[in-house]
Amino acid sequence: xxxxxxxxxxxxxxxTDLKLLALDSEDLEIVSAxxxxxxxxxxxxxxxxxxxxxxxxxxRYAWEAGDKRGQRKRAGLHFDHVTAAHAEGFxxxxxxxxxxxLAVTFEPTDAPAGQVLLTFxxxxxxxxxxxxxxxxxxxxxxxxxxxxxxxxxxx
Numbered sequence: 001x002x003x004x005x006x007x008x009x010x011x012x013x014x015x016t017d018l019k020l021l022a023l024d025s026e027d028l029e030i031v032s033a034x035x036x037x038x039x040x041x042x043x044x045x046x047x048x049x050x051x052x053x054x055x056x057x058x059x060r061y062a063w064e065a066g067d068k069r070g071q072r073k074r075a076g077l078h079f080d081h082v083t084a085a086h087a088e089g090f091x092x093x094x095x096x097x098x099x100x101x102l103a104v105t106f107e108p109t110d111a112p113a114g115q116v117l118l119t120f121x122x123x124x125x126x127x128x129x130x131x132x133x134x135x136x137x138x139x140x141x142x143x144x145x146x147x148x149x150x151x152x153x154x155x
Contacts, residue, residue: 017139018064018075024133025106028116031137032104035077037061037150043095045126047085054079054128056118058101061150062143070149074142077104079116081131089124099124106133 022028038060045056055078062071090099100121108114112132119125 017073017141018137019139020137022133022135022137025108028104028106028133028135031077031135034063034137035060035075035101035104036063038075038101040099040101040120041095042090042092042097042099047082047128052080052082054082054085054116054126057140060139061146070146071143072146074140075137076140077135077137079128079130080134080136082116082128083131084129086127086129087125088127089122090120104135 018034020027020031020034022031035058038058040056040058044058045054047054055076057074057076059072060075062073065071091097101118102121103117103119105117105119106114107117114130114133116128116130116133116135117125118128
């Protein structure tokens with residue numbers, strides 16, 4: 001007769017879902033760091049003039065996971081108090097087109113108003129005119145292994 005022994009399972013590495021709020025440029029730098037290298041479908045971005053909100057869904061690279069290969073997480077980022085949205089450097093009609101988000105910044109114009117700039121690889125960008133900065137990043141639950149860790153050439 002075989003004896004059964006109890007084996008303790010390996011502890012699961014738990015990663016909490018992010019929920020971040022940015023109300024100033026310093027806050028937005030933290031959000032930007034968490035969304036660097038996120039991939040975004042053109043069709044997953046939109047501006048609602050009536051709601052004065054710009055929203056984008058993304059597959060962000062979870063830099064905070066800290067392992068070599070890494071993870072991707074489904075996340076949403078939205079900006080409130082937006083009065084206009086402008087895109088350049090990519091085709092808005094190409095809904096299945098994929099962009100790589102490099103940075104999100106805020107440039108004050110007439111404080112607290114300013115412009116939010118979403119900069120994408122390849123020269124694309126979205127500029128949002130906002131009465132004030134209010135951004136929220138939230139992970140939406142989907143997590144999977146990344147194919148590779150993003151790398152950048154530094155000139």
